[in-house]
Every structure is written in C-alpha cells, then in structure tokens.
Amino acid sequence: MAPHPPPDPPPLALVDAAKSFGMVRALRGVSLDLRAGEIHGLCGENGAGKSTLVALLAGVHQPDAGHIEIDGAPVALSGPAAAQRAGVAVIYQEPTLFPDLSVAENIFMGRQPLRGGRRIDRRAMRTATAELFARLGVRIDPDRPARGLSIADQQLVEIAKALSFDARVLVMDEPTAALSGVEVRRLFAVARALRGNGAAILFISHRFDEVFALCDRITVMRDGGHVGTGRAADLTVDAVVRQMVGRDIATLYPERTPAPGAPVLEVEELGRRGVFSGVGFTVRAGEVVALAGLVGAGRSEVVRAVFGIDRYDSGTVAVNGRPLPPNRPAAAMAAGVGLVPEDRRQQGLVMELSVERNATLTRRWALSRFGLLRRGAEASAAAGWLGRLRVKAGDTAAPVATLSGGNQQKVVLAKWLAGEPAVLIVDEPTRGIDVGTKAEVHRLLSELAGQGIAVLMVSSELPEVLGMADRVLVMHEGRITAELHRDDATEEAVMFAATGQHAGGTAPGGPPPEAAR
Amino acid sequence: MSAGSGTGASAPVAEHGGGDVRGARRLRQVRELGILLALALIVAATAVANPGFLSGQSIRDLLLSATLLTILAVGQTLVIVTRSVDLSVGSVLGLAAFATGTLFAAFPGLPVAVAVLAGVALGAVCGAVNGALVAVARVPALVVTLGTLYAFRGVDYWWAAGTQINAADMPASFLGLGRTAVLGVPVPALVALAVVLAAGWYLASYRSGRELYAIGSEPHAARLSGIPVDRRIFAAFVVNGALAGLAGVLYAARFGTLDATVGTGLELQVVAAAVVGGVAIFGGSGTVYGAALGAVLLTTIGSALPVLRVSGFWQQAVVGLLILVAIGMDRILAVRAARRLRGGGPDGT
Known part of the structure; x- marks a missing residue:
C-alpha cells in the first residue's frame, strides 16, 4: 500500500483489520499506517467505517481479524487504558466530558x-x-x-486533554465540527507543532479544505473498505470525492413517474438557536423529497422540530395550508403527519410489546371500547397493513424485538400508514437493514408517494437519496445549502453542498484557498 | 472557513466559556449552608420551647444517636456518587451487630479490637457480594441491593434463630465504648467524625476518589478515559459494607441488646440523609460532609419533635417534606448555576 516504506516502523499501524457488529460489516480488511512526523487524513462518507476504525485504535473495540502494530510489533489494545499507555490519544467526535x-x-x-x-x-x-x-x-x-460549556468549548477541552498526554499518536475524529475559523487555525498550528516534534496524527474531517490544508497523506474509505492512500500533493478534492463515492448508483431503485400535486408540508424560516436556521422547504403530494447532508448537519433536528418533538425558536410549519402549533406531536399526528424516527429501537417501537400492538399504537383509541383495547380489533387492524407491507413475522403476538431490522422498520411504517397520513417523514429509513429488505422499503416509499402521500426522507446514503428523491435538499451546518432537482442531483453535487462548498462556485480540482501553507 | 461561533476573528486570545463561574460556585456552597441553617433553626426553636434540649447530656445523646446514621450516610455517599445505591446497609448493620455479640458470647475474653475488626470484615464481605453483583454481573444496584437486603436479613434470622444477645454476654470494656467520652464527646461520635473527615479527604484528594465522581457523572466517558470503572464501583461497595459493619459494632456496644431485627428499615433513612445533604441521586456530585450534615439534621428532627410535643406520626411527614424541599432546592440551584455558567446573567437580580 505504501509506496515508500519508511526506515522506522510506524508508531501505529492497523493491519488487515476487520470488525463486524452483528450482521453489519463495519470494517473489512483495512490497513493504515500512521508515521512519525506525519499528518494522515482519513475521508469517507457517513458509515464508511471511520468511527469504527477510531474505536479500534482507541482500544474501545478489538478487531475480529487483523491486528494493530505499535512500532512494528503486534499488540492487543484491551481497552482505552491500554491504548493510552501505548501513547495513543483520541479526540472523539462527540465530546466525552464529566459535566x-x-x-x-x-x-x-x-x-x-x-x-x-x-x-x-x-x-x-x-x-x-x-x-x-x-x-x-x-x-x-x-x-x-x-x-x-458550549459544544465548541467542550471540543477545546477535549483537544487540551489530548495534548496533555504528550501522545506519540493523536487521533482526531472530526475535531473541527463545532469550531470557529480562529479556533481551527490554532488547532492546526498545534497539530503542525506536534508533527514537528515527531508525533503521528490521524485527522478525520468532512471538510476537504481542512484535510488538504493539514494532511501529508490521505486515505479514503468506502463501505468499510480501504479505497486508496495517496500523498495529498498528488490528490485533488475531486479525486477524493470520486473515491469516496465510487460505486455505481444501484439500479434497484423503483422507477417512478412523479406527479407532484398541491403543496402539503410547508416549512418557512424554521430556526433553532445553535442548531439550524432559516430552513424553508415545501413537500408536495406524491413527491419524495430527500434531506441530505452529513451527520450533525441538523437534518434529524429539523424533522423532529417539524413533527413537534423538539422546540424551535422561529419560523412556521403548515400542513395542507393550516399552521401546526409548535411542540405538539399529537397535533402533528392529527394533521396527518407521521414520523419514522432514525432510531427505531429507541424511538420507533416498544420492543417488548407484540408486533400487532406496535403496529396499531397510533390508533389505540379507535380500537378500544370503554377505554379498553380490544385484542381482536387490534389483531385484525394490524393484519391488514402487516400483510400489505409483507412483514415476515412468525407470530404477530410475539414481541417486535424478535423481528429482523428490516421487518421492524416495516412495522414502524405500518403503524403510521394505519393512520392514513398526508405527510410521512422518514429518518434514515434503511439504516442497518439488509440489502433485500432495503429494496422493499424503497419500493414501499415509492408506492406511498404514488398514492399521493408527501414523503420527506432524511438519508445519509447518497445512492438512496439519488435513487429515491424527486428533489434533494442538502444541509450543511444547520442551513440548507442546495436544492437540487432530480436531474441535477449527482453524487458530486450533493457531496460538495454537504461539505459546505459550492458545486458550481469553486473551480473543480483547484486547490481550496486554505491549501497553501 | 467555517461558520464561526461568534468569536472575534482578530482577537489574539478568545474569551471562552464565559458566564459567572464564581457565582455558580457560590451557589453550590449555599447548599451545605442551607442545611446548617435548618439545623440551627430547629435547635434554636426547640431550645426556646424547652431549654433542657441544650443540656450537655441531651447533646451527648443526640450526637450518639446521629453516629450510626452519619457513618452509614458516608458509606452510602461513596456508592451514590458512582450512580449506584446500596439498600442493604440496614441488614448488613444488623448482621454485623449480631455477629459481634455472638463472638463475645462464644469467646468472652476476646480483645475488643478483634471483635471490631471482625464486624467490619463481615460488613466488607457483604459489600463485596453487592459490589461483585453490580460491577461484574452488571445488574442494576437498586435490584441487587434490594435482593441482598432480604438475603442478609434472612441469614441474620437463620443465625439468630429467635435468640437474643444481652449486655451480660458482652465484656464491660466493649459496652463502655458507647459510654465513655473524650472531652465530653462520646467515643462513637469521634469515630464518626474521623470517618467523615477521612472519607471527605480521600474523595477530594486522591485520584481514585475523583474517579468515583467521574464514573457517576458520565459512565461512558469514564470508560473511554481508561478508568477501571468496575473495580472502582466494587471498591465503593466494599468500603460501604465495611462502614455498615463498623456501624453494626457500634450499635452492639451502645445498645447491648441484639436480635435479628436490628437495623431494620435503616436503609431508607440513610439514603434520605444523603439526599437531604445534597448528594445527587444520579451520581457525580455531593460531599460526605453534606451527607453527614443531612444525617445530623434528620436525627435532630427526630429528637426535637417529641420535645416540641409534636406527635410521632408527624415525624415521617416532616422527613418526607424535608427530602422534597432538599430536592427542590437542588433543582433550583442547578438551574441557576447552569444559567450563570452559560453566561445568561444572574436571572434578573
């Protein structure tokens, strides 16, 4: 992999490491060497396996196959303490402080x-x-x-903590996400000073300008695999984006002939201090609109605010022309809005309850008599939608926890569809779902749009966004930075907007202004 | 380069994490002062109603009664700051007390120190059982210690088998522990004071002590920063058990009459003392000094109400009210402190 093997063994190297969580293969055979006196950039889409890689280096997880080498000698990092003793300091994406x-x-x-x-x-x-x-x-x-402390200050404390280790290896998992320009420049100055003192640094960021400004070599990951490593001087932003995206857009997405009707969901100037601002969009009947962007761009927060789970400071939400009161999920439901949340285990399902009860949760008043739920009514109401969605459940009276991820997601969908919604908001509808069921969920969403439901889909998976959406809204740091029609939405265009660059604005391939050091 | 968080771009050193930090710290000290104030009010009111309340003997009695609860509250604090709880301390106390008495009955010439150590060791063993179940088997502490509350009590009943140990079975030198006083302060109260100071010093000045707070404040972050979380939690339970054992020995020395019911129901008083003393039930904050003050306050209320001719029925209601007031006060102080730390200004004043 490395064109010029260094004379000294690298202070930290990952050799053919693989890691699976249940059915999900997060990492498959990734090798990476962090050399002394070098800043190594790591790029990849959400879900490419970057954070899993960090967890292996930090000793939080142990690789299923392959191993970690320190100064050329294989070691087993049994826990975070072992990694610290080996001289590895980690700045995590999420601050890990004691309040x-x-x-x-x-x-x-x-x-x-x-x-x-x-x-x-x-x-x-x-x-x-x-x-x-x-x-x-x-x-x-x-x-x-x-x-x-503000998120930025928390991140600064994390950075100070990592500095205090005088570590030989410093791993930074998106350290700049919450920092301002001045703070980022200071962090870079410190990182370069550490590099000058011989530290090996791994720098993970979604901001290409930063990666190119700071890093000596860049590794790109995709789908848990290693795509390529090269010297930053030999790479361009375009080349890295192409490597990150790299795959053919799967053709398994259903053919659709969208016929958008009247606007159903109208959001105007929605803002919440420090989270998102000036968010406005419309979703029409029969239309699938995707909300794309990187993790932390504020997409889930926006849809949660629209549905009334989270508060918002400014702006309005209207369904079928009637404004929705803020902070009232019940009112949103009554107005015909359904939300399939990102985390179905925590927020979408009651794991201990039966499949049919979960599927009818939103209609429990309609199915009860004198305040008591009637099991028969529940079972027959559930059977209808579970059948139409082809939920594979051995026994619909069994706890929903016994189903596979894909079938669980279908139960969540059935729950909302039973209420005949006008707007269906789906947040990461296919996360952690196997390929076959994924296609079924896509077919379902497309059918629903065909029946005139307005579908708003949050997704971090570019192929899904491009394959499903009639329009793509791209968010970056709490703002909508691009609205792309289906025909204009390419992976590159979405990726550029999601990383805060302007697809049309910057000259493709040209080094960003920060690149000069 | 990125959306700024509003820091002045040209400032050489950015001002961060503003807010009224000193004000927030003052608010936290208010918490323990509040308990002292409540204590002073109750003592003053009772003394006005009945000056005998302030006699030397009465104060000695009060200190003696507060001793057990204080020691238990200190141990409980060690456990609660790690976001656990130990409901079995009443049973452990009872078991240790009965064991001490039995030991003296079997070996009349036993040195007092050996009996004390035996009681403490038995308590530590009980604590180790709790700690192992919580830390290794990862069962929630509430459930584990609810189980061992009954299990240890069951052992006590089986052991005692309906018998009772009386003062006559124990040497005078041991029973004297509860009655001798140094400079007017009963020995058990001195022991409790030593326990409070030692635990307070340990929690404030030693790495492992601070790590207990870190674990309770954010368990996930504690693991990521390499703290041996399970070992620390285990140790906290062992120490708490040992202190419950010590309290059991002191109980035996003071009361001299022991059966299988000793210490029944004490656990809730202990938790109440810690909570009233400002130990956050979800871990991460609170001091043993606060917990000790809470224990003294609850005991004082217990002795003051009869003097004030308030019916015993009301005592529990008063304790309950006090817990609610304490929790409410914690909440208000937390909200105010948070507002100051965020730099939102000291809410209007």
Whole structure:
C-alpha cells in the first residue's frame, strides 16, 4: 500500500483489520499506517467505517481479524487504558466530558499531578490546564465545571486533554465540527507543532479544505473498505470525492413517474438557536423529497422540530395550508403527519410489546371500547397493513424485538400508514437493514408517494437519496445549502453542498484557498 | 472557513466559556449552608420551647444517636456518587451487630479490637457480594441491593434463630465504648467524625476518589478515559459494607441488646440523609460532609419533635417534606448555576 516504506516502523499501524457488529460489516480488511512526523487524513462518507476504525485504535473495540502494530510489533489494545499507555490519544467526535467536574479535572482525570502521599496537586493541575489553554489560545477557567460549556468549548477541552498526554499518536475524529475559523487555525498550528516534534496524527474531517490544508497523506474509505492512500500533493478534492463515492448508483431503485400535486408540508424560516436556521422547504403530494447532508448537519433536528418533538425558536410549519402549533406531536399526528424516527429501537417501537400492538399504537383509541383495547380489533387492524407491507413475522403476538431490522422498520411504517397520513417523514429509513429488505422499503416509499402521500426522507446514503428523491435538499451546518432537482442531483453535487462548498462556485480540482501553507 | 461561533476573528486570545463561574460556585456552597441553617433553626426553636434540649447530656445523646446514621450516610455517599445505591446497609448493620455479640458470647475474653475488626470484615464481605453483583454481573444496584437486603436479613434470622444477645454476654470494656467520652464527646461520635473527615479527604484528594465522581457523572466517558470503572464501583461497595459493619459494632456496644431485627428499615433513612445533604441521586456530585450534615439534621428532627410535643406520626411527614424541599432546592440551584455558567446573567437580580 505504501509506496515508500519508511526506515522506522510506524508508531501505529492497523493491519488487515476487520470488525463486524452483528450482521453489519463495519470494517473489512483495512490497513493504515500512521508515521512519525506525519499528518494522515482519513475521508469517507457517513458509515464508511471511520468511527469504527477510531474505536479500534482507541482500544474501545478489538478487531475480529487483523491486528494493530505499535512500532512494528503486534499488540492487543484491551481497552482505552491500554491504548493510552501505548501513547495513543483520541479526540472523539462527540465530546466525552464529566459535566459535574471541573475543566481541569476533566483534562487530567486519572492522571492528575500528584504531590506527597499521592495526593492530587490541585495547584499544579490548574497551572498545567491554564498552560494547555494558552497553547490553544483560548481562555477557559480551569475551575469551572464542564456543565454549561458550549459544544465548541467542550471540543477545546477535549483537544487540551489530548495534548496533555504528550501522545506519540493523536487521533482526531472530526475535531473541527463545532469550531470557529480562529479556533481551527490554532488547532492546526498545534497539530503542525506536534508533527514537528515527531508525533503521528490521524485527522478525520468532512471538510476537504481542512484535510488538504493539514494532511501529508490521505486515505479514503468506502463501505468499510480501504479505497486508496495517496500523498495529498498528488490528490485533488475531486479525486477524493470520486473515491469516496465510487460505486455505481444501484439500479434497484423503483422507477417512478412523479406527479407532484398541491403543496402539503410547508416549512418557512424554521430556526433553532445553535442548531439550524432559516430552513424553508415545501413537500408536495406524491413527491419524495430527500434531506441530505452529513451527520450533525441538523437534518434529524429539523424533522423532529417539524413533527413537534423538539422546540424551535422561529419560523412556521403548515400542513395542507393550516399552521401546526409548535411542540405538539399529537397535533402533528392529527394533521396527518407521521414520523419514522432514525432510531427505531429507541424511538420507533416498544420492543417488548407484540408486533400487532406496535403496529396499531397510533390508533389505540379507535380500537378500544370503554377505554379498553380490544385484542381482536387490534389483531385484525394490524393484519391488514402487516400483510400489505409483507412483514415476515412468525407470530404477530410475539414481541417486535424478535423481528429482523428490516421487518421492524416495516412495522414502524405500518403503524403510521394505519393512520392514513398526508405527510410521512422518514429518518434514515434503511439504516442497518439488509440489502433485500432495503429494496422493499424503497419500493414501499415509492408506492406511498404514488398514492399521493408527501414523503420527506432524511438519508445519509447518497445512492438512496439519488435513487429515491424527486428533489434533494442538502444541509450543511444547520442551513440548507442546495436544492437540487432530480436531474441535477449527482453524487458530486450533493457531496460538495454537504461539505459546505459550492458545486458550481469553486473551480473543480483547484486547490481550496486554505491549501497553501 | 467555517461558520464561526461568534468569536472575534482578530482577537489574539478568545474569551471562552464565559458566564459567572464564581457565582455558580457560590451557589453550590449555599447548599451545605442551607442545611446548617435548618439545623440551627430547629435547635434554636426547640431550645426556646424547652431549654433542657441544650443540656450537655441531651447533646451527648443526640450526637450518639446521629453516629450510626452519619457513618452509614458516608458509606452510602461513596456508592451514590458512582450512580449506584446500596439498600442493604440496614441488614448488613444488623448482621454485623449480631455477629459481634455472638463472638463475645462464644469467646468472652476476646480483645475488643478483634471483635471490631471482625464486624467490619463481615460488613466488607457483604459489600463485596453487592459490589461483585453490580460491577461484574452488571445488574442494576437498586435490584441487587434490594435482593441482598432480604438475603442478609434472612441469614441474620437463620443465625439468630429467635435468640437474643444481652449486655451480660458482652465484656464491660466493649459496652463502655458507647459510654465513655473524650472531652465530653462520646467515643462513637469521634469515630464518626474521623470517618467523615477521612472519607471527605480521600474523595477530594486522591485520584481514585475523583474517579468515583467521574464514573457517576458520565459512565461512558469514564470508560473511554481508561478508568477501571468496575473495580472502582466494587471498591465503593466494599468500603460501604465495611462502614455498615463498623456501624453494626457500634450499635452492639451502645445498645447491648441484639436480635435479628436490628437495623431494620435503616436503609431508607440513610439514603434520605444523603439526599437531604445534597448528594445527587444520579451520581457525580455531593460531599460526605453534606451527607453527614443531612444525617445530623434528620436525627435532630427526630429528637426535637417529641420535645416540641409534636406527635410521632408527624415525624415521617416532616422527613418526607424535608427530602422534597432538599430536592427542590437542588433543582433550583442547578438551574441557576447552569444559567450563570452559560453566561445568561444572574436571572434578573
């Protein structure tokens, strides 16, 4: 893989590592070497396996096959403590702080400076924290609790924590997602200084300008596999995007002849401070509109606000011309809106209840007499939709937890369809579902649109977005950055808009302005 | 390059995490002062109604009664800060007390220190059973210790088999523990004070002590930062069990009459003391000093109400009200502190 093997063995290398979670193969035979004095970029779509790779390097998971090498010697990182001892520091995508403890304690937890009698030297800890923040050029009171810090400040604490390790290997999983331009530049200066001191750094980011500005080599992953590694100087943004996307758009998506009718769901200037702002769109009857973007772009938050689960600060939501009151899922349901949530196990189903009861949950008042649910009515109401959706369940009285992921998703759909919705919002409808059932879910959604239901689909899978949607709305950092008609929606166009670049604006292939160092 | 979070682009050093940090810290201290204030009010009110309440003997009695609850509350705090709970402490206390008495009955010449150690060790073993089930078998602490509450009590009943141990079975030197006083303070109260100070010092100054808070504050983050979470939780249960054992020994020394029902129902008082003292039931915050104050406050209320001629029926209602007030106060302080830390200003004032 590496064209020029370095004279010294790399401080950290992943060799042919594979990892599966149940049926999902998150990583298959990925090799990666992090060399001393080098910043290595890692790119890939959501779900390409980047975070799993980080978990292996951090000792959180152990590879099913393959192994990790430190200085050329195979090691087993049995846990996060083992990885730390091996000199690997990790900045996670999600801050992992202790809200009740002070910022200084958060940084030095388990490694507090000691004085006589193995007591914690609080003064030394405070000074060291202040020094770390000075290096990062920020001022955060070391004594304040972590609770109440903004996401950006939390991320800065995480970075300070990673710095405090004086690690030989630093893994940064999207450290810049919440940072401002100044903070990002400071982080880069620190990263380059660490590189100068011989540290090996893995940098994961969705922002190509950052990857190209910072990294010496870039590895691209796709579908849990390794696609390519090359010197950043030899690569272009276009080349990386092509490698990330790389596959043929599957032809299994159903043919549709969309006939959009009247606007059903109208969202105007929807905003929630710090999460999303100025979000406006319309979904017509019989239309499938996809909300695309990277994880954390605010897509799920928008649909949750539309449905009334989350509050919003500004804007309006209307269904069939009538405004929906905010914060009232029940009102949204009454107006004919259904939401198939992202996390069906937590939010879409009651796992312990039977298949039929789950399928009829939204209609339990219609199916009850004198306030008591009638099992017969429940069973017959459930049978109709479960049959139409071809749910494969041995026994519909068995807990829904016994079904496969795909069939569970169909039960969630059946639940909403039983209420004959005008708008169906589906959030990541095929996540964790095997290929065959995936196609069935797609066929179903397309049929529903054919029957005149307005479908709003949040999806991180580009092929799904392109294969299903009549229109694609792309979100980036809480804003809609592009609205693409089916004919204009290419993988590149969506990816560019999702990473905050302008598909038409920047010259393709040209290095972004940040690339010069 | 990216959507800024609003920091001035040209400022050399960005101001971060603003908000009134010192104000937020003050609010947390208010919490323990509040308990002290409540304590002072109750003592003052009772003393006005009956000056005898402040006599030396009465205060000694009060301290002696608060001793057991204080020691148990300290141990319970160690467990609660890790986001667990130990409901079996009443049974452990009873078992340890009965074991101590039995030991003296069997070996009349036994040195007192050996008996004390035996009681503490038995408590530690019970704590180890709880800790192993919680930390290794990953069963929720509430369920495990609810089970061992009955299991340990069952062992106690089986062992006692309806018998009773009396003061005559125990040496005078041991029973004297409960009656001797140093500079007017009963020895058991001194022991409790030592336990409070030692635990408070440990929790504040040692890595493993701070790690208990980290575990309770965010278990997932604790694992990611390499803290041996299971080992720490196990240790917290063992220490809590040992302290319950110590409390059992002190019970035996003080009351001299032991049967299988000793310590029944104590566990809820202990949890109440910790909660009233500001130990967050979901872990991560609270001090043993607060828990100890909570224990003293509950005991004082228990002794003050009869003096004030309030019916015993009301005592439980008062304790309940106090818990609700304490929880409400915690909530208000937390909301205010959060607002200050976010930099939203000290809510209008």
